[in-house]
Structures are given as C-alpha cells and as structure tokens.
Amino acid sequence: RKEVEQDPGPFNVPEGATVAFNCTYSNSASQSFFWYRQDCRKEPKLLMSVYSSGNEDGRFTAQLNRASQYISLLIRDSKLSDSATYLCVVTGDYGQNFVFGPGTRLSVLP
Amino acid sequence: EAGVAQSPRYKIIEKRQSVAFWCNPISGHATLYWYQQILGQGPKLLIQFQNNGVVDDSQLPKDRFSAERLKGVDSTLKIQPAKLEDSAVYLCASSARGGDYNEQFFGPGTRLTVL
Numbered sequence: 001r002k003e004v005e006q007d008p009g010p011f012n013v014p015e016g017a018t019v020a021f022n023c024t025y026s027n028s029a030s031q032s033f034f035w036y037r038q039d040c041r042k043e044p045k046l047l048m049s050v051y052s053s054g055n056e057d058g059r060f061t062a063q064l065n066r067a068s069q070y071i072s073l074l075i076r077d078s079k080l081s082d083s084a085t086y087l088c089v090v091t092g093d094y095g096q097n098f099v100f101g102p103g104t105r106l107s108v109l110p
Numbered sequence: 111e112a113g114v115a116q117s118p119r120y121k122i123i124e125k126r127q128s129v130a131f132w133c134n135p136i137s138g139h140a141t142l143y144w145y146q147q148i149l150g151q152g153p154k155l156l157i158q159f160q161n162n163g164v165v166d167d168s169q170l171p172k173d174r175f176s177a178e179r180l181k182g183v184d185s186t187l188k189i190q191p192a193k194l195e196d197s198a199v200y201l202c203a204s205s206a207r208g209g210d211y212n213e214q215f216f217g218p219g220t221r222l223t224v225l
Contacts, residue, residue: 043201043216044153087152096166098143100152
C-alpha cells in the first residue's frame with residue numbers, strides 16, 4: 001500500500017460546481033497535513049493546512065479524520081482558475097518525512 | 111521578498127554523464143528540501159537539510175546522488191552518473207523552520223532530460 005493515496009482523477013466539472021477530493025495515508029503516526037496546488041508546469045504552492053477540527057478558507061474546506069487516516073478537500077462554487085492538480089501532503093514527527101500524494105487533477109469547464 | 115532560486119532551468123544530458131543543480135533558498139530560511147518529480151507523479155523528497163545538517167535523506171539514491179549545503183545557505187544536488195530514469199523535474203524548497211507548521215516555498219525547478 002502506498003503511503004499517501006489520492007482520488008485518481010481527472011475531475012472535469014462545470015463552473016459553479018462543488019467538488020471533493022479524498023486522500024488516505026498509511027502512517028498512523030503522521031503529524032501534519034496539507035493541501036498544495038500545482039498548476040501545469042509550475043511549482044507546488046501551499047493551498048491550506050489541515051487541522052484536526054477542520055478548517056475553511058473562503059470556498060475551500062479541509063477535513064481530517066485521524067481514526068480513518070483520511071483527509072478531504074471541498075471546493076465550492078468552482079472557478080475556471082481552480083483548474084490545477086491538488087496534492088495531499090503528510091508529514092511525520094517534527095516536520096520530517098514529507099510525503100506527497102500523486103495528486104488529483106481538476107479541470108473546471110466553462 | 112525574493113523567492114527560491116534554482117539553476118539551470120533546463121538540462122539535457124546523456125546517460126552516464128554528471129549533472130549538478132543549484133538552489134538559493136529564501137533569505138533566513140533554515141530548512142531546505144530537494145524533491146524529484148517524475149511526470150504524472152507527486153514530488154518525492156530526496157533530502158532535507160536543517161541549516162547545514164542533514165535531517166532526512168532516506169530516499170536519496172546515495173550510490174549516484176549527493177547533496178550539500180555549505181554554510182547553511184545555498185545547496186547543490188549532483189547526479190553522477192545519470193540514468194534514463196533520472197529524467198524528472200528537480201524542485202528545491204525552503205521553509206522558515208522545521209516543525210509542525212512549515213509552509214514550503216518551492217523554486218521553479220530544473221527540468222532534467224537524460225538521453
């Protein structure tokens with residue numbers, strides 16, 4: 001089993017749609033969780049950290065379920081500019097052992 | 111604030127040749143990372159430095175890859191000799207510190223093609 005797995009995608013959705021991405025991780029000792037966004041042929045950029053209580057940033061909501069070792073990202077009211085690959089990131093103790101998932105590609109269509 | 115700088119941006123070499131990549135992190139960032147990203151995959155951590163010490167190099171193929179961060183600032187990653195499967199984008203990232211909150215800022219990457 002891979003350390004971090006994500007929905008394979010791609011997701012093709014119309015503007016205004018709500019879309020959810022899932023990520024599972026195998027290491028129960030994982031400490032920190034993030035979602036990064038990567039545009040085509042660009043470097044990854046932090047989208048949001050994921051906290052145990054769940055967190056929201058505008059149209060984006062992240063959830064963490066430690067018992068199920070599962071992270072999710074919800075995007076509401078999709079925009080064309082949301083088209084990108086979304087990478088789930090999991091770390092071990094003390095900010096070490098960063099593991100990126102394979103990413104899920106999203107295309108928002110007009 | 112200047113971002114993470116990398117050079118070269120592109121490199122084409124033949125297998126068995128050597129290649130080196132350079133990274134200059136954001137000023138003041140103590141932690142520096144090198145990642146390998148193969149097309150269609152997520153970045154894979156090769157090595158993590160805290161200042162000029164190695165924190166994690168468990169996935170670095172040490173028979174052919176080496177990295178150093180002299181004086182705790184710039185870093186170089188070397189491949190010697192290169193193989194076809196080393197074709198990838200090599201990303202450098204830095205963060206202010208290690209620990210639970212550590213947003214990584216990535217450079218534009220070096221795209222390596224091994225023929």
